[in-house]
Each structure stands twice: as C-alpha cells, then as structure tokens.
Amino acid sequence: MRTPERNNRTQNADGKKPDQRKKYCRFKKSGIKYIDYKNGDYLLKFLNEQGRILPRRLTGTSLKYQRKLAQAVARARHLAILPYVADALK
Amino acid sequence: MQVKQYETIFILTPVLSEAQVTEVAEKFKQVLKENSAELLHEESMGLRQLAYPIQKKGTGHYFLLEYTVGATNAVDVLELAFRRDERVLRFLTVALDKHAVVYNERRRKGEFNKVAAPAEEAA
Numbered sequence: 001m002r003t004p005e006r007n008n009r010t011q012n013a014d015g016k017k018p019d020q021r022k023k024y025c026r027f028k029k030s031g032i033k034y035i036d037y038k039n040g041d042y043l044l045k046f047l048n049e050q051g052r053i054l055p056r057r058l059t060g061t062s063l064k065y066q067r068k069l070a071q072a073v074a075r076a077r078h079l080a081i082l083p084y085v086a087d088a089l090k
Numbered sequence: 091m092q093v094k095q096y097e098t099i100f101i102l103t104p105v106l107s108e109a110q111v112t113e114v115a116e117k118f119k120q121v122l123k124e125n126s127a128e129l130l131h132e133e134s135m136g137l138r139q140l141a142y143p144i145q146k147k148g149t150g151h152y153f154l155l156e157y158t159v160g161a162t163n164a165v166d167v168l169e170l171a172f173r174r175d176e177r178v179l180r181f182l183t184v185a186l187d188k189h190a191v192v193y194n195e196r197r198r199k200g201e202f203n204k205v206a207a208p209a210e211e212a213a
Binding site for chain 2: 034040082
C-alpha cells in the first residue's frame with residue numbers, strides 16, 4: 001500500500017496544505033453564458049496536453065458550464081479546430 | 091411555426107482559389123435563399139490549419155453562415171447539398187439558443203477580437 005505517499009497530495013512537508021484557494025467557476029464569475037466552439041484558443045485552457053477535457057475537480061467549473069464546455073469542445077473537434085488526440089498540445 | 095436561428099460552418103478543400111471559394115459559398119447561399127431562409131451574416135474565416143488531416147488535406151477554407159429558418163426544411167436541403175458537393179470537407183449546423191444569439195451579435199460587431207480574420211469579413 002502507498003498510504004504514506006498519498007498524504008503528500010494534501011499536505012506538504014511543512015504540514016501546510018498546498019493550495020488553500022477556493023476554486024470557482026470562471027464562467028459564472030465572469031458572466032459568460034455561451035461558450036463559443038469556434039474559439040479554439042479559449043477552449044485550450046480547459047484541455048490537458050493530450051487534448052482531453054480537464055475534470056471539474058481541477059478547474060472548479062460548475063456542472064452546468066462543464067456540460068456546455070464539453071459540447072463546445074466536441075463541436076470544435078468535429079471542425080478540426082481542436083484535435084481529437086494530441087501528444088504535445090500547448 | 092417558430093422562427094429559429096442557425097449557424098453553419100463548412101470547410102472547403104484548400105485546392106480552391108479565393109474566387110472559387112466565394113463562388114461555392116454563393117451556391118450555398120442560393121440554396122438557403124430558395125428555401126426562404128433569411129441570411130443574417132456571412133463570414134469567410136480564411137484558409138486555416140486543420141487540427142488533424144481530413145481527406146488527406148492539412149488546411150481548409152472555413153466559411154460561416156448565419157440565418158433564420160421559418161417553417162421550411164432549409165437545413166436539410168442545405169446539408170444534402172453539402173454531402174453532394176465533394177469540395178466540402180466538413181460542415182456543422184448548430185441551432186442557436188438565446189445566449190448564442192446575443193454572443194454572435196456581439197462578435198459580429200467585433201466587441202471581442204477573438205476569432206477569425208476581420209480583414210476578410212468584408213465579403
């Protein structure tokens with residue numbers, strides 16, 4: 001078992017939690033109601049290096065906008081604005 | 091019936107010249123007109139790099155049409171025309187919700203210079 005290592009995810013060596021900042025949904029915060037699938041550069045913020053969509057638990061996006069985001073990414077992929085698979089995006 | 095607003099993006103093969111692109115776009119605009127759809131906006135987004143090859147092509151001419159459709163089946167007719175035309179690599183039609191309509195109006199006015207080349211918007 002790797003239980004001792006797993007503690008590192010929540011606690012640093014000095015015992016403080018690594019990132020205490022509260023996550024927030026950036027769409028709600030900045031009042032974005034529609035996510036444009038034509039804007040590949042913007043969608044890139046929500047993808048990892050392989051071109052996969054980052055989970056809500058990392059980005060803090062609300063469920064409502066995560067669904068819209070996923071829809072926008074799907075459309076962008078269909079139109080070859082974003083890749084379906086990539087090795088070193090960004 | 092309720093009037094719905096749509097937008098269609100299609101990608102044309104990079105083999106075409108600029109003049110041919112406008113000619114093909116004109117053909118699809120004609121299809122819309124014949125099916126009593128009202129064109130609101132058209133935009134050539136220029137020759138762009140594709141994120142992955144389509145039909146062994148690395149680039150394509152992107153073209154955007156925005157229109158409203160009443161009771162007719164204009165979208166079906168348009169998409170059939172796309173499928174029959176081998177110069178079209180890819181197309182996507184999206185029904186716009188109220189937020190998208192607002193967003194597109196702002197985009198057209200150039201409130202955010204995010205997408206596309208404004209220089210080619212004149213067409």
